[in-house]
Amino acid sequence: MQKFQLQGINHLALVCKDFEVTMSFYRDTLGLPLLKVLDLPSGGKHFFFGIGNGDCLAFFWSSKAPNAIPGISSVKLDAFLTGDIITAQGSMNHVAFNVPLEKLEEYRKKLISQGVQATPLLHHADVPGGLVSKPDHTTFMSSFYFFDPNGILLEFAANLRSFA
The missing domain is CATH 3.10.180.10 (2,3-Dihydroxybiphenyl 1,2-Dioxygenase, domain 1)
Structure with a gap:
């Protein structure tokens, strides 16, 4: 309730x-x-x-704001090379924006053309490790990640099915 x-x-x-x-x-x-x-x-x-x-x-x-400490208060900028995406308790890890599935790759290319580094498309799935190489029946979301100029990790994501 x-x-x-x-x-x-x-x-x-x-x-x-x-x-x-x-x-x-x-x-x-x-x-x-x-x-x-x-x-x-x-x-x-x-x-x-x-x-x-x-x-x-x-x-x-x-x-007057103190600087962020990557790896503690925010995700490290090399997170997708190292796989280390952990941040401190009480910190924010990333912000994910909903976007249309059919626009994901277009938006990724548009950001890259503007000088923003972005991950490849990732397909989040109900499997060990949490990712599959291509969407299938286990996939619940496709997305890509990128950093803003402050070092804040952002994600453009499209749900393929509900989390339930």
């Missing part, structure tokens, strides 16, 4: 290291609409991008 009437995610708030670079990546490279920018009393900013269905991806920026 559901104890609260949750209606999705209002916004996910992350912390960025460079306001202008983050704005450019999410607005210009990913094409997300910038919905709001708030000036904070500390001199920082809090800004929101629309990601569909009324949901937002938000960022805090402050020149």
